[in-house]
Amino acid sequence: MMQTLSFACNPPTPLNHHQFRCRAAVQSLSPPTRNPASLYEVLRIKRSASSIEIKTAYRSLAKLYHPDATSLSSSSSSSSSSDGRNFMEIHNAYETLSDPAARALYDLSLGFGIGIGIGIGIEVGDQFCYSVGRRPTRRWETDQCW
């Protein structure tokens, strides 16, 4: 019985709105409703990318998707990125992949795939979920503070 609550900011804001609404949504993570692209796909790099390539990719994507910078690329990309969600995902991917230890762990989780071997799957899975900006999945039974 895995249960989590997370809030999502949507929908994408039209530019002329004075204040975009933050709408909360409840999602269940079991089964994963949205299987996110791999962190490498988020940064649009190869699995073998060097740390310099990762940084370069992060910066160029930041220039495209950071809410402050969307004006720079208004011709090439739509305004849908102005709420910062894409950038947060990009930044989370960068945080994991630019840290050698976290990247190694993440690579391991990709190698095993999700759902193979409960023992490893949970631990690695937690790391995985965390790195894409989700709270780790938990069993509520074990979370009581006795």
Added chain:
Amino acid sequence: MSQQAYTVASDSETTGGEKSSSFPEIAIGVDIGTSQCSVAVWNGSEVELLKNIRNQKIMQSYVSFKDEVPTGGVSSEPTHEHEILSGSAIFNMKRLIGRVDTDPVVHATKSLPFLVQTLDIGVRPFIAALVSNAWRSTTPEEVLAIFLVELRAMAEFQLRRPVQNVVLTIPVSFSRFQLSRIERACAMAGLHVLRLMPEPTAVALLYAQQQQHTVHENMGSGSEKMSLIFNMGAGYCDVAVCATAGGVSQIKALSGAAIGGEDLLQNLMRHLLPEYDSIFSGHRLDVSKSMAALRVATQNAIHMLSSQTSFDIDVDLGNGIRLTKILDRKEFEDVNTIVFDQCEDLVRQCLNDAKVEVDDLSDIILVGGCSLIPRVRDLIKSICKREKLYEGMNPLEAAVRGAALEGAVASGISDPFGNLDLLTIQATPLSIGIQASGNNFIPIITKNTTVPARKDLVFTTVHDNQTESLIVVYEGDETNIQKNHLLGYFKLSGIPPLPKGVPEINVCMDIDASNVLRVLVGIVIPGNQQPVTPIMEVRMPTIDDGHGWCAEALNRTYGSTMDLITVQKKA
């Protein structure tokens, strides 16, 4: 760019309807320092500092109340240096705005010539200017607004167009409540705040632009450069570590405190005149001239000691007090050891938070008025183990130039030569969290988190059948929650009566691109997928005055009856 709604509609002259013009207005950059201020704007090809009618680029930050209509340092010029110090003018407003009367920084302001009265109960201090032998009350927001009106008029005159959008630089250590006071002052002056930029991050943007130039010139590697930015003015000291490449500067860490030239000055005045506090307490009219004379002489001595190793002070303070002394640089430095030690702590903390070794730093950038003080320069050089500091910037203009660049970038202006192909990726200067598990501060968004950001944490009840809980939001990094800044509070009701520890209360904090903080709270019962009550969504700060006593009152009234506790993560 999503335009942010004002928090104070009544004070605002501006409405969204005016924004319909097809040509984007370039936001101006404004740096209002504790003692000096300046305005700059992107003129289409570069950043230009605007001058006032007396041809000054850097003006004094003060507002004089001696005439019917208050006037500030932008338009008027004091007939005499001492006029600002006669009690009829308010200055150092940046050290007062958004602070409560229990704040030590407010107490340090009490020795200034104008009136700062504290009752030490956690409300805003009473401030007043001396006008024809009467104390005329005002507020820091009002003073700042009067000043901003003058700056706006000056900019409109120079640019020959209406000015509405501004990017303002702010100290790193400002809380969100203080930022809301700055926004209110801007709204009172008819200005719309596009961005509030911590000062060193504005400098980082200027640095990013300069680096892009050098990379273009030698077709360089484009490799990432780590830099340390140290900014110290009259009121505040800020440090940032940032990684820069390709016009993007990512803020790795920020640190800051309310220490600056004003502290150096006051320490030295007390050293030169040990009876300082007893003579000048009580704002007696007969000593105000003495105080002004001492302040001017001491300020002058500090300036001179930046270029020479000793200085002859000889000043007649009136009332039979004459001060003569040969002050050497060493003595000045010894008197201010505490201030310099604090600077050192800020730099070390910032490097530590950024997880950057000094050997990895490419450039060390010193800006702000106090960056000219030899002791400050030596200190930073020794921490960073460097002989040379970055020399590409005017230390007094760097922050405002950076703000003007941000103003152009955030207004959606592009430059055919790529000079505005810039981006600063900001980080939170302070942690934000709630009170839980008794009197503890539980951070949800930690310090130095990249923004925009969204983080959440799960809490649960501490009593059986607890149906309500208080969500009290603080900002800061002190373990003692009372020392952090209260941002707001609200009650969460409708928790189903269940044994303690069963309901899950998810507290989510969201900071968007405009740096607006929202706190979202939902209640979930394990097994259910939907929250049991509507989710609470609260834009912070909600408090509209520096009510330091609010938290105390809540505590007294409710105790731990509505407490929450963090859900322990099991390995």
